[in-house]
Amino acid sequence: MFNNQYKLIGQAPIEQKGFLVWFTGLSGSGKTTIANNLEKVLKNHNFITCRLDGDVLRQSLNKDLGFTKKDREENIRRVKEVSKILVDTNVITLASFISPYERDRQLVQEYMNGQFAEVYVNCPLLICEKRKSDIYMKARQGIIKEFTGISSPYEEPKNPDLIIKSDEENITQSVDRVIKYLIGKKVIF
Numbered sequence: 001m002f003n004n005q006y007k008l009i010g011q012a013p014i015e016q017k018g019f020l021v022w023f024t025g026l027s028g029s030g031k032t033t034i035a036n037n038l039e040k041v042l043k044n045h046n047f048i049t050c051r052l053d054g055d056v057l058r059q060s061l062n063k064d065l066g067f068t069k070k071d072r073e074e075n076i077r078r079v080k081e082v083s084k085i086l087v088d089t090n091v092i093t094l095a096s097f098i099s100p101y102e103r104d105r106q107l108v109q110e111y112m113n114g115q116f117a118e119v120y121v122n123c124p125l126l127i128c129e130k131r132k133s134d135i136y137m138k139a140r141q142g143i144i145k146e147f148t149g150i151s152s153p154y155e156e157p158k159n160p161d162l163i164i165k166s167d168e169e170n171i172t173q174s175v176d177r178v179i180k181y182l183i184g185k186k187v188i189f
Contacts, residue, residue: 025121028128
């Protein structure tokens with residue numbers, strides 16, 4: 001039985017819908033930065049969110065995986081399953097993953113039954129290299145093997161729901177575009 005000893009701060013939105021926003025793009029394109037800022041805006045408006053980040057999950061849930069094609073596919077498969085659990089419990093889930101293969105992203109989209117948006121954070125490789133010069137330098141020197149965009153392919157999305165050109169838009173503009181998309185889809189209101 002529930003008693004009233006707890007005081008709640010704020011109030012969650014009525015009938016929040018679960019939804020997965022999948023940010024894809026090269027390392028250094030701005031996926032995580034945009035997702036972080038979007039999460040802050042949503043939380044400030046009392047939406048329940050969860051942010052899944054490729055770098056973070058590679059240190060925990062997916063730490064047993066490398067960067068072969070098979071391991072990359074398994075990485076995305078696991079994230080797909082976690083995302084589905086979150087979306088099914090009405091959490092707005094923000095996933096930031098390079099996810100270099102079109103087929104893997106398509107499988108995630110199909111699995112989410114319409115509760116999915118693919119956001120392609122499109123940024124020229126040269127700009128990404130400037131933003132993350134240390135890691136790209138190691139990739140170009142062969143120290144880091146199978147690095148997406150250098151020694152491993154990145155298949156650009158064929159039909160993303162939204163394209164953000166992070167070299168042309170600032171963070172606020174990028175977040176505003178995602179918010180407008182979510183409002184248009186009636187995920188947030």
